[in-house]
Amino acid sequence: MIKLRTLVAAAAALAFTAHAAPAQDWKAKYPELVFGKIPDENASGTTTRWTPLTDYLTKQLGVPVKLRIANDYAAVIEGQRAGNIHIGMYGPASYARAYLVGAKVEPFAIEVNGDGSKGYHSVLYVKKDSPYQKIEDLKGKNLCLVDPNSTSGNNVPRFMMNKMSIDPDKFFAKVIYAGSHENAVIGVAQGTCDAAFNWWNTEDESNLLRMDRKGMVKAADFRIILKSDLIVNSPMAYLSDMPEDLKAAIRKAVLDLATNDPETFNKIYEGKAKPYAATSHKDYEPVVELIKFVDSLRKSKS
Structure with a gap:
């Protein structure tokens, strides 16, 4: 009887060890995780908005999760391609670029707007008191774009302008990459640019409204003269070759964020969004x- 009980206990212990081993394996290989964020606002704003999320992930995953604020969109792409950034918060185009350059990335969560929609627009802002009523009125003027890998701040605008038979590098006096959505708007406010492309979710939320809430500009001083078709919302993506149980833990923590820690979630989106939803690469095809089309435009010019 004693031998039987000993065998049962040993078998149970072995089963528990086998079950627990994968979690111990990934924590040994990944004693720290890095969360990278594209710089769509200034560094201090990014730190304030996203540090609570990395603190939350640290608690949920049981290993430190560090926030890395990239200098440009390409830095997040290259960080994931090199395996140095384990989780990345992208725009749609920067994720697509990461995929195209061979980064082993997998989108798993998508932003959801306050009205439940999962898309946004690229809009062209001018000063409210300017004479410009349509993009054609800006011939010979200065245009602010955001970053070569920005969806609403470069790729969709170039796609739209191509459909309108506008070659921005010939049509405008200058095309300036401002580096962030905030800098593009400030460029218009300060007169460096006569117009700037930017992201716009709904009447209740946009980069311009965020800047207004932070006291950076007044939204009432700008107006929109061009708006794109709907663009799929931004994804969060992890490295696809990480252990499945680690990816599952990250995915669950992020998708449950609004329920588990509503204060942190609302810190990111200022109460203007609904919980993250699950997504996959198919949504970004x-x-x-x-991006392939925009690349072909650039290659045809060179």
Whole structure:
């Protein structure tokens, strides 16, 4: 009887060890995780908005999760391609670029707007008191774009302008990459640019409204003269070759964020968004095709 009980206990212990081993394995290989964020606002704003999320992930995953604020969009792409950034918060186009350059990335969560929609627009802002009523009125003027890998701040605008038979590098006096959505708007406010492309979710939320809430500009001083078709919302993506149980833990923590820690979630989106939803690469295939098209435009010019 004693021998039987000993065998049962040993078998149970072995089963527990086998079950627990994968979690111990990934924590040994990944004693620290890095979360990278594209710089769509200034560094201090990014730190304030996203540090609570990395603190939350640290608690949920049981290993430190560090926030890395990239200098430009390409830095997040290259960080994931090199395996140095384990989780990345992208725009649709920067994710598509990461995929196209061979980064082993997998989108798993998508932003959801306050009205439940999962898309946004690229809009062209001018000063409210300017004479410009349509993009054609800006011939010979200065245009602010955001970053070569920005969806609403470069790729969709170039796609739209191509459909309108506008070559921005010939049509405008200058095309300036401002580096962030905030800098593009400030460029218009300060007169460096006569117009700037930017992201716009709904009447209740946009980069311009965020800047207004931070006291950076007054939204009432700008107006929109061009708006794109709907673009699929931004994804969060992890390295696809990480252990499945680690990816599952990250995915669950992020998708449950609004329920588990509503204060942190609302810190990111200022109460203007609904919880993250699950997503996959399939949702971004149209964006991949868009980036290929924009690349072909650039190659045809060179």
